[in-house]
Amino acid sequence: MNKQEYMNQLKDRLKHLPKEDFERAIEYYEEYFADAENEQQAIEDLGSPQEAAEQIIRDIAADYSKEDVKSVRTGLHALWVMLLALFAAPIALPLVFCGAVLVVACMIVAWALLLSLLLAGACAVIAGPLSVIAGFTVLSKSIPVFLTCTGFGLLSAGIGAAITYGAYLFDRNFFVWMLRVLAGLIRKGGRNDEAKTQS
Secondary structure: OOHHHHHHHHHHHHOOOOHHHHHHHHHHHHHHHHHOOOHHHHHHHHOOHHHHHHHHHHHHHHHHHHOOOOOHHHHHHHHHHHHHHHHHOOOOHHHHHHHHHHHHHHHHHHHHHHHHHHHHHHHHHHHHHHHHHHHHHOOOOOHHHHHHHHHHHHHHHHHHHHHHHHHHHHHHHHHHHHHHHHHHHHHHHHHHHHHHHHO
16 A cells, blocks of 8 residues: 555545544645655554544544533534544444434433523523513502512513523533543543554
8 A cells, every 4th residue: 555545545534524623634644654754664653544544533532522612613523523433433333323322312302401491591581671561561550560570570580691691501511521521432442442452
């Protein structure tokens, strides 16, 4: 196998990575070959394209797990790389599939609960000002009703804002935690693979 064949196979195995990660990995290997004195020795040092691709995916997943999620796009890239790394990890495919389905199901349930909490908070925030407005409409007829509506509206807006903000913070931390859990599973799979190849 020559450099071109190696790089073609590597590109084929990494084609599902996000564009920036793909380009960075390919650039690294191109530079590695450019700096190598002997092409065949470089290929032997790197291992097979499959092994190199699995290691790249695990490394990128580990990098994503250490970074804070700064945007939805970054988070989705990290999740995608984690899933790729999970399936690249050399452990029993049925076990990985069951684990992945379980993790995805838990994530969907957790996000659905968080979304419902977020929506409940948003509804309370919206209901607050509406209740205050309703209080002003009955001001001339009944001051106690006005005070009750205004108090309820302000309380509703405050509680709703607190719930919405709390759900947002919890959702963000939960997402980061899930990425770290997936990265830990990937690292564990990589260590198991290295132990098998050494023995």
